[in-house]
Amino acid sequence: MAQPAKTPVVFAPWEDKTAKPLIEFNGVTKRFGSFTAIDNISLKIYEKEFFALLGPSGCGKTTLMRMLAGFENITSGTVLLGGRDIAPVPPNKRPVNMMFQSYALFPHLSVWDNIAFGLRRSDMPKDQIGDRVEEMLRLTRMEKFARRKPHQISGGQRQRVALARSLAKAPKLLLLDEPLGALDKKLRNDTQFELMDIQEKTGTTFVIVTHDQEEAMTVASRIAVMDHGKIIQVATPAQIYETPNSVYVADFIGDVNLFEGNVTATKGDKVEIAWAEGQPSIHATAPAGTKSGDRVHFAIRPEKVSISGDKPDDAANAIQGTVHDIAYLGNISTYHVQLSNGLIVKAQAANNRRLSRRNFTWEDQVWLSFTDTAGVVLNK
Numbered sequence: 430m431a432q433p434a435k436t437p438v439v440f441a442p443w444e445d446k447t448a449k450p451l452i453e454f455n456g457v458t459k460r461f462g463s464f465t466a467i468d469n470i471s472l473k474i475y476e477k478e479f480f481a482l483l484g485p486s487g488c489g490k491t492t493l494m495r496m497l498a499g500f501e502n503i504t505s506g507t508v509l510l511g512g513r514d515i516a517p518v519p520p521n522k523r524p525v526n527m528m529f530q531s532y533a534l535f536p537h538l539s540v541w542d543n544i545a546f547g548l549r550r551s552d553m554p555k556d557q558i559g560d561r562v563e564e565m566l567r568l569t570r571m572e573k574f575a576r577r578k579p580h581q582i583s584g585g586q587r588q589r590v591a592l593a594r595s596l597a598k599a600p601k602l603l604l605l606d607e608p609l610g611a612l613d614k615k616l617r618n619d620t621q622f623e624l625m626d627i628q629e630k631t632g633t634t635f636v637i638v639t640h641d642q643e644e645a646m647t648v649a650s651r652i653a654v655m656d657h658g659k660i661i662q663v664a665t666p667a668q669i670y671e672t673p674n675s676v677y678v679a680d681f682i683g684d685v686n687l688f689e690g691n692v693t694a695t696k697g698d699k700v701e702i703a704w705a706e707g708q709p710s711i712h713a714t715a716p717a718g719t720k721s722g723d724r725v726h727f728a729i730r731p732e733k734v735s736i737s738g739d740k741p742d743d744a745a746n747a748i749q750g751t752v753h754d755i756a757y758l759g760n761i762s763t764y765h766v767q768l769s770n771g772l773i774v775k776a777q778a779a780n781n782r783r784l785s786r787r788n789f790t791w792e793d794q795v796w797l798s799f800t801d802t803a804g805v806v807l808n809k
Contacts, residue, residue: 440650442475449512451476451601451634452497457506459492466492468658469506479628479635481645484655490638494604497636498527511601526600530607532591534579541566541575544594551598565593568627585616589623596631605637609644621647642682646670654678675809679728686734686774688727695721699801702727705770712745715806729804731775736764736789737796744798750774752793764789766797
C-alpha cells in the first residue's frame with residue numbers, strides 16, 4: 430500500500446506568534462558623537478536562522494553585529510540574547526563567536542591546533558578536546574589537512590578552518606563579517622552552499638553581514654535590508670525580491686525597471702498609471718488604499734518583460750522601443766531597449782538553445798510586454 434506523501438516542514442518561526450526569538454533588538458540606537466550609526470532599530474532573530482544583514486557600506490550593518498558581539502556599547506535600547514540583556518556581559522562571556530573576513534588564523538599553528546586554540550582556554554576537559562577538534566575537521570572536510578599550516582592550504586580551506594574554529598565551542602550564535610569576501614567568485618559560490626550545509630547540520634544560529642545581494646539571497650532564511658542606520662525591510666529572499674516594500678529595496682536587490690507616474694484610474698486592486706506623455710498607461714495591480722491622484726513607482730524585473738517583433742494582441746501592457754544594447758550573459762541575454770522618451774527598459778530572454786540565432790539586434794524596433802500582475806506598485 431502506498432504511503433501518503435509527507436508534507437515538507439517549512440522553517441518559519443517568525444510566523445509563529447508563540448515562538449521566542451533568540452536575539453531581540455528593542456529600540457536600539459548607537460551614536461558616535463553627533464553621528465547616528467544605528468537609528469532606533471527593533472528586530473527579532475530566531476534560533477537556527479541563517480539571518481543576513483544586507484546593505485551598502487556605511488549603512489550600519491557591521492555596527493549592529495559588533496553590538497551583538499560586545500565590541501560596541503549601545504547608546505540606548507536593549508539587546509536580548511535568549512531573553513537576557515547582554516549589555517553588561519563582556520564579549521568573552523557571551524555564547525557568541527565571530528568569524529572575520531581575514532580569518533585571523535595563527536600562522537605558526539597547524540590547522541588542528543588553530544581549531545583547538547579556543548578549546549584549550551575554555552573549561553572543556555582536556556580529554557574531550559581532541560574528539561571535538563576531529564568532529565570539526567570532519568564537519569568542514571578538512572581531515573586530510575589537519576597537520577598543515579595556514580600558508581600551505583588554499584583560501585577556501587582557510588575559510589573552512591576559521592569556521593571550524595568558530596564552531597568548536599558550540600556557540601549559540603555565530604557572527605560572520607563578510608566571510609567570503611576574500612574568495613574568487615566560483616569558490617565563493619561553492620562555499621555559500623557549504624556554509625548553508627554546515628549551519629543546517631549544527632543548528633547554530635548564523636548572522637552574516639554582507640553587501641553582496643546574491644550571497645544574501647543564496648544563504649539566508651531572512652534578510653534585513655539596511656540603509657543609513659535603519660532597517661528598511663525584513664523578509665525572506667523571495668519576498669524581498671518579488672514584493673519589495675519600497676523603491677530603495679526594489680532598486681538595491683537585483684535588477685529592476687522603475688517607472689514613476691500618477692494613478693489615473695482604479696477598479697478594485699487594478700490601477701492605471703500615467704507615466705510619460707505619448708506613452709500608454711501602465712495597467713497594474715496595486716496594494717489596498719491606492720487611489721487616483723497618488724504619485725507611485727511601478728517596479729518590474731527584466732525577466733518578467735517579454736520582447737517581440739510584433740505587438741502582442743492580448744498583452745495587458747505593450748510599449749514600443751529600439752534595441753539600444755545587448756548583454757550576452759551565457760544563460761540569458763539582457764536587451765536594453767530605448768523608448769521614444771529616452772527611458773531605457775531592460776528585458777531578459779533565456780538562451781535555452783546552445784546554437785540559436787539572435788532574434789533581435791541593435792537598432793531593431795521591438796515591443797516590450799508584461800502582464801498586469803508582473804510588477805509591483807510602490808508608494809514609497
